[in-house]
Amino acid sequence: MFENLNNLIVVLCRTISTRQLYFGEHPKVASLTAEFLSQLKLFCEEHKMEKLFIGIIEGNLVFEGRNLVGPSIVGKQFIRFADKLHCGGFSFAHQTSEEEFKALLNLTSELNKPVENLKEGRELLVSRDIFNIEIAHHYLGSSGPVSRDQQSAWQGQDTGDFLHSPTLIYQALFDSVAQAHGDVMRGNDIDIDNTKSVSEYMLHFTQTHFSDMMQHVHYPDYDSYTVGHSVRVAALAVYLAHSFNWSKEVLLNIGTAGLLHDVGKSRIPEEILYKPGKLNKEEFSVMMAHSQMGAEILMGQKNTTHLDVAAAWGHHIRHDGSGYPSQPKWAIRHPITSLLQICDAFEALTAARPYKPVLTPHMAFAIMLKDKGGFNPALLASFIATVGIYPPGNLVKLSDGTKGLVIRVGTKIDRPTVKIMTTPTGEDIPPDDQYQVDLNTPEHQSLAVSKMLHLEG
Ligand SMILES: [Fe+2]
Ligand SMILES: [Fe+2]
Numbered sequence: 001m002f003e004n005l006n007n008l009i010v011v012l013c014r015t016i017s018t019r020q021l022y023f024g025e026h027p028k029v030a031s032l033t034a035e036f037l038s039q040l041k042l043f044c045e046e047h048k049m050e051k052l053f054i055g056i057i058e059g060n061l062v063f064e065g066r067n068l069v070g071p072s073i074v075g076k077q078f079i080r081f082a083d084k085l086h087c088g089g090f091s092f093a094h095q096t097s098e099e100e101f102k103a104l105l106n107l108t109s110e111l112n113k114p115v116e117n118l119k120e121g122r123e124l125l126v127s128r129d130i131f132n133i134e135i136a137h138h139y140l141g142s143s144g145p146v147s148r149d150q151q152s153a154w155q156g157q158d159t160g161d162f163l164h165s166p167t168l169i170y171q172a173l174f175d176s177v178a179q180a181h182g183d184v185m186r187g188n189d190i191d192i193d194n195t196k197s198v199s200e201y202m203l204h205f206t207q208t209h210f211s212d213m214m215q216h217v218h219y220p221d222y223d224s225y226t227v228g229h230s231v232r233v234a235a236l237a238v239y240l241a242h243s244f245n246w247s248k249e250v251l252l253n254i255g256t257a258g259l260l261h262d263v264g265k266s267r268i269p270e271e272i273l274y275k276p277g278k279l280n281k282e283e284f285s286v287m288m289a290h291s292q293m294g295a296e297i298l299m300g301q302k303n304t305t306h307l308d309v310a311a312a313w314g315h316h317i318r319h320d321g322s323g324y325p326s327q328p329k330w331a332i333r334h335p336i337t338s339l340l341q342i343c344d345a346f347e348a349l350t351a352a353r354p355y356k357p358v359l360t361p362h363m364a365f366a367i368m369l370k371d372k373g374g375f376n377p378a379l380l381a382s383f384i385a386t387v388g389i390y391p392p393g394n395l396v397k398l399s400d401g402t403k404g405l406v407i408r409v410g411t412k413i414d415r416p417t418v419k420i421m422t423t424p425t426g427e428d429i430p431p432d433d434q435y436q437v438d439l440n441t442p443e444h445q446s447l448a449v450s451k452m453l454h455l456e457g
Contacts, residue, residue: 013075020182044094055089084114085121088138096132103128181266192303199255214393234258236343257311264294320373395453415439
């Protein structure tokens with residue numbers, strides 16, 4: 001039950017965060033809306049419920065007394081919306097119509113200021129012809145808005161395991177960046193604390209499941225690439241910094257700075273940001289302004305660190321001091337800005353973009369190494385050694401015909417550890433029977449990676 005519920009809430013939260021980035025009729029919003037409504041119906045039918053009630057207590061989503069830890073992190077935008085409506089939960093009737101749900105989504109994007117009280121929130125919903133989605137009082141102990149069974153179970157267990165899914169971690173990261181960009185577009189403050197909290201999850205996950213996460217971070221989806229790019233840059237930066245054994249606090253700050261480094265792009269006109277071709281001179285000079293704008297935006301926020309501002313300002317400044325924004329040659333650069341600059345360039349070279357082919361890491365490293373003065377040489381060398389020619393998260397084919405997922409980079413950068421997922425003849429191996437092959441060990445010396453699959457098919 002809880003797995004279905006988690007999925008349902010994640011779809012709901014994704015729909016809300018997607019609506020913050022796109023207009024209501026956008027195909028992405030429409031397909032997520034359809035997915036949410038069909039899952040809602042199924043969930044209600046399966047559990048014989050007229051309506052699904054999701055409570056919110058002290059910033060956490062709660063269902064039948066269970067504190068839904070994972071969805072609470074993914075669902076920050078949903079929780080903030082509840083705050084604006086002064087409510088302690090939403091109930092979605094199984095017959096909620098597409099029009100009603102769309103009207104609610106429009107409100108999530110349009111409602112800038114909180115309403116005065118719950119009554120006003122309810123009137124607002126009714127004024128938008130929303131009848132099958134209701135909002136409830138805050139939880140008030142014994143006289144709360146939900147059934148007695150639910151009330152008696154408010155202090156339920158935690159479903160923290162939820163966040164062990166790389167898809168959801170990725171989604172939380174993605175939402176947090178999308179939310180920050182959406183907030184800037186609408187002139188609201190950025191929820192820096194939320195960015196920090198997802199950065200903490202990213203850090204935890206990077207240490208244990210980096211390859212799983214990077215698999216999700218391949219996002220060949222052009223119009224979300226600014227957001228996907230930021231997540232991937234942040235994950236690469238944390239991964240590299242982790243290999244230096246830097247303190248947890250520094251790693252957290254790097255993650256947050258990485259997630260926010262391109263926030264200035266939210267002020268760049270879409271026709272330039274998503275132009276399906278190379279930018280001309282004027283367009284490029286508009287685009288270049290995103291670094292300075294990002295730094296200015298972050299300086300105006302509470303709870304940002306110097307590093308967030310420095311990373312937004314300096315991630316396009318090259319090692320020799322050229323690049324943009326222009327600054328005096330003597331100006332000191334923070335080493336972490338140089339680290340993010342490397343991750344940023346690598347991500348841009350290896351990712352899918354409307355105007356360029358996807359390059360292999362090997363090709364990207366060759367370009368970066370040739371670019372004299374472009375990057376801090378010592379950091380670039382560490383980056384190449386850490387990420388490897390076959391970075392974790394990539395699917396590869398080995399010389400014996402088996403296929404698998406790169407788990408770790410070896411001491412030789414072209415000999416990673418691979419989790420084998422198919423037989424040499426291409427049959428899938430069940431997850432429990434999959435095994436790891438370390439190409440660095442003598443018994444596997446005859447094997448080699450023959451190609452990267454997501455790039456070459
Ligand atoms: Fe940038
Ligand atoms: Fe960037």
